[in-house]
Amino acid sequence: MPRFFIDIASENIAWPEIVIKGDDARHIARSLRMAVGDEIIVCDKEANEYRARLTKIRDEECTAEILDSFRATSELPVCVTLYMAFPKGDKLETVIQKATELGVGRIVPFESSRCIKRPKEDKIDKQLQRYRRIAEEAAKQSGRALIPEISAPMSFEEMLKDATALKKAIFCYENETEHRLGKIISSLCEGEAVSVIVGSEGGFSPEEAARATEAGCLSVTLGRRILRCETAPLFVLSAIGYQLELLN
Amino acid sequence: MPRFFIDIASENIAWPEIVIKGDDARHIARSLRMAVGDEIIVCDKEANEYRARLTKIRDEECTAEILDSFRATSELPVCVTLYMAFPKGDKLETVIQKATELGVGRIVPFESSRCIKRPKEDKIDKQLQRYRRIAEEAAKQSGRALIPEISAPMSFEEMLKDATALKKAIFCYENETEHRLGKIISSLCEGEAVSVIVGSEGGFSPEEAARATEAGCLSVTLGRRILRCETAPLFVLSAIGYQLELLN
Numbered sequence: 023m024p025r026f027f028i029d030i031a032s033e034n035i036a037w038p039e040i041v042i043k044g045d046d047a048r049h050i051a052r053s054l055r056m057a058v059g060d061e062i063i064v065c066d067k068e069a070n071e072y073r074a075r076l077t078k079i080r081d082e083e084c085t086a087e088i089l090d091s092f093r094a095t096s097e098l099p100v101c102v103t104l105y106m107a108f109p110k111g112d113k114l115e116t117v118i119q120k121a122t123e124l125g126v127g128r129i130v131p132f133e134s135s136r137c138i139k140r141p142k143e144d145k146i147d148k149q150l151q152r153y154r155r156i157a158e159e160a161a162k163q164s165g166r167a168l169i170p171e172i173s174a175p176m177s178f179e180e181m182l183k184d185a186t187a188l189k190k191a192i193f194c195y196e197n198e199t200e201h202r203l204g205k206i207i208s209s210l211c212e213g214e215a216v217s218v219i220v221g222s223e224g225g226f227s228p229e230e231a232a233r234a235t236e237a238g239c240l241s242v243t244l245g246r247r248i249l250r251c252e253t254a255p256l257f258v259l260s261a262i263g264y265q266l267e268l269l270n
Numbered sequence: 271m272p273r274f275f276i277d278i279a280s281e282n283i284a285w286p287e288i289v290i291k292g293d294d295a296r297h298i299a300r301s302l303r304m305a306v307g308d309e310i311i312v313c314d315k316e317a318n319e320y321r322a323r324l325t326k327i328r329d330e331e332c333t334a335e336i337l338d339s340f341r342a343t344s345e346l347p348v349c350v351t352l353y354m355a356f357p358k359g360d361k362l363e364t365v366i367q368k369a370t371e372l373g374v375g376r377i378v379p380f381e382s383s384r385c386i387k388r389p390k391e392d393k394i395d396k397q398l399q400r401y402r403r404i405a406e407e408a409a410k411q412s413g414r415a416l417i418p419e420i421s422a423p424m425s426f427e428e429m430l431k432d433a434t435a436l437k438k439a440i441f442c443y444e445n446e447t448e449h450r451l452g453k454i455i456s457s458l459c460e461g462e463a464v465s466v467i468v469g470s471e472g473g474f475s476p477e478e479a480a481r482a483t484e485a486g487c488l489s490v491t492l493g494r495r496i497l498r499c500e501t502a503p504l505f506v507l508s509a510i511g512y513q514l515e516l517l518n
Contacts, residue, residue, distance in 0.1 A: 096494045123501050125494075164495045204517035245515045246344045246373075247412045253371050256501070260508035261516070267493045268509070269452035 023073075024054055025063045025162045027169055038088040040064055040074050047084045050076070062086060069094040069167045094167025098125035099212040099266045103189070104255050105181050107134040107222035108141065113252040118153050122160035122170050124259035127215075129157070130173040132181040136224030141175050150174060178230060182237040185217035193219045193239035194254050195231050203242045203258065207265050216262070220255045271321075272302055273311045273410045275417055286336040288312055288322050295332045298324070310334060317342040317415045342415025346373035347460040347514045351437070352503050353429050355382040355470035356389065361500040366401055370408035370418050372507035375463075377405070378421040380429040384472030389423050398422060426478060430485040433465035441467045441487035442502050443479050451490045451506065455513050464510070468503045 026046045028034045034041045042050065042064070050056050056076055064072045064086070071094050074086035104126050106117055118129055133140055141149060153172045161169045176184060185191045192206055210216060219239060226234070235241055244257055274294045276282045282289045290298065290312070298304045304324055312320045312334070319342050322334035352374050354365055366377055381388055389397060401420040409417045424432060433439045440454055458464060467487060474482070483489055492505055 098494075120498075120501055123495060123497050124505070164497065166495060202516045204512065207512075208517060243516075245511050246346075247371060247414060247511075249371050249412065250368075253368055253504070256504055257372070257508045257511070260505045261512035263493050263495075263505070264452065264455075264509035264512060265517075268450040268491075269456060269513075 023061055023063050024050070024056070025065065025165065026050075027065045027067055027158065027161070029067060035066065035072075035088075039077075040072065040086045040088060042084045042086065043082065048081050050084050051079050051081045061089070065094065065167050067168060069097060071167055096165045096167050098127070098263060100210050100262065101127040101215040102259065102262060103128040103130060103185070103215070103217050104259070105130045105132055105176075105185050105217060105219045106255060107132055107220065107226075107251070108137045108139050108175070109222045109251045110139050115153065115156055117252050117255055118156050118170075118172065119160045120256050121259055122157050122166065123164040124256060125166070125263055126170050126259055127168070128171040128173060129153075130176055130181065130184065132176040132178060134178050134221055134230060135227050137222045138224075139222075146175060178233075181219070182234060182239070185219055186238040189215045189217045191217040191219060191234075191237075191239040192258065193226075193231070193234040193241045194221065194244055194258065195234075195241040196225045196243075196248065197228070197231065198241045198243040201240055201242045203244055203261055204265075206240050206242065207261055210262070210266065212266075218255060218258050220251060220258070222251050225251075271309055271311050272298070272304070273313065273413065275313045275315055275406065275409070277315060283314065283320075283336075287325075288320065288334045288336060290332045290334065291330065296329050298332050299327050299329045309337070313342065313415050315416060317345060319415055344413045344415050346375070346511060348458050348510065349375040349461075349463045350507065350510060351376040351378060351433070351463070351465050352507070353378045353380055353424075353433050353465060353467045354503060355380055355468065355499070356385045356387050356423070357470045357499045358387050363401065363404055365500050365503055366404050366418075366420065367408045368504050369507055370405050370414065371412040372504060373414070373511055374418050374507060375416070376419040376421060377401075378424060378429065378432065380424040380426060382426050382469055382478060383475050385470045386472075387470075394423065426481075429467070430482060430487070433467055434486040437463045437465045439465040439467060439482075439485075439487040440506065441474075441479070441482040441489045442469065442492055442506065443482075443489040444473045444491075444496065445476070445479065446489045446491040449488055449490045451492055451509055452513075454488050454490065455509055458510070458514065460514075466503060466506050468499060468506070470499050473499075
């Protein structure tokens with residue numbers, strides 16, 4: 023069933039009526055060619071979902087009548103923030119799409135010493151808009167109840183401060199041999215928040231790895247093979263979903 | 271260290287000398303601009319690795335002296351065959367690259383009722399060559415000791431027969447609610463072979479799901495969110511690597 027996210031704050035919900043505006047309205051009227059009486063799922067961005075029946079369809083505004091509401095069940099039991107060092111080309115867009123499918127809660131791009139691509143000051147707002155569109159599209163497609171937040175880029179030190187604030191922080195490091203990812207993921211409890219920090223193509227410098235440990239991150243290995251920088255975050259998110267949704 | 275795969279059968283190893291021909295030789299001489307005395311890793315496609323020092327460098331043939339040899343440690347403890355229904359566009363190439371990084375042993379494309387893209391008879395040999403190049407490149411980059419085999423496309427029934435022969439077979443099915451992936455993955459033992467069957471964009475028809483169960487596959491859910499067809503195999507391979515290399 024088509025899925026839409028509305029902003030509950032802006033009073034789009036006046037029980038039992040929901041108002042859908044902008045691109046979503048046009049999407050319902052034009053692309054999806056839906057008819058009055060068709061059903062949709064509406065998410066209020068606070069993990070509540072509503073099954074609703076369309077009562078009015080216009081390009082600029084659609085209305086729907088709420089049939090029932092329920093708490094979303096499609097979210098990971100933990101809140102994962104992915105800190106991703108800027109990779110080359112459009113890899114970050116792929117990571118945002120796939121990480122959203124896999125249940126990420128928030129994505130924060132950051133700069134590290136081995137980043138080849140760095141965001142241009144004047145382009146970053148436009149880029150963030152694009153990243154947020156990709157996250158919203160992926161959230162709809164994968165049946166998420168929340169759209170992952172895409173935060174503005176941070177420096178390495180800002181990222182460490184953010185990642186270690188009240189959270190367990192996983193630092194994915196190719197030279198780590200002692201600690202394994204399972205040690206920290208298998209210890210996660212429902213409702214907990216966890217940070218996942220992944221480097222760009224060159225990985226992290228030994229200095230950055232030392233700083234991360236010093237700041238309270240747990241440096242871990244992702245296994246026996248060298249994963250590309252865009253594969254590593256998907257591996258960790260898959261492991262978290264597997265451990266918490268499919269194992270026990 | 272640069273990594274090369276040689277065919278042990280073709281007597282390229284005459285202890286302590288290794289001969290490297292063709293593209294790899296050109297790659298050493300031209301692209302990598304390596305010098306006599308530089309070290310390389312050579313894999314014999316039977317999970318043996320050799321550290322060797324270059325003794326002669328020519329575009330058409332390089333020789334190296336074996337310094338030591340060891341059993342590869344970069345392979346998954348189980349042998350995973352991925353059966354992937356033809357997806358749209360070039361998604362299969364992405365899956366081959368990422369699945370190789372994640373340790374897949376063999377990839378078999380197949381046709382299912384909801385495949386939109388089907389291989390053209392006259393194009394398939396060229397396609398397979400391309401798929402195998404992608405697998406070899408990804409194997410080198412990720413430090414694999416083996417290059418995953420890319421098999422010729424199968425029909426749905428041929429695939430079921432192949433997937434269930436002497437192997438546990440995981441059938442990834444979006445409508446499965448009872449069995450979870452963890453049930454079968456957590457039961458895998460070292461050295462075991464396992465089949466992973468993933469559908470194309472449209473997933474599988476109820477008839478295909480019934481046939482798979484009938485043939486001995488275990489139909490499983492991959493969790494609470496709808497994964498794209500190119501994400502699902504990477505999720506399962508990540509879960510297998512996590513369970514067997516990082517959890518216990």
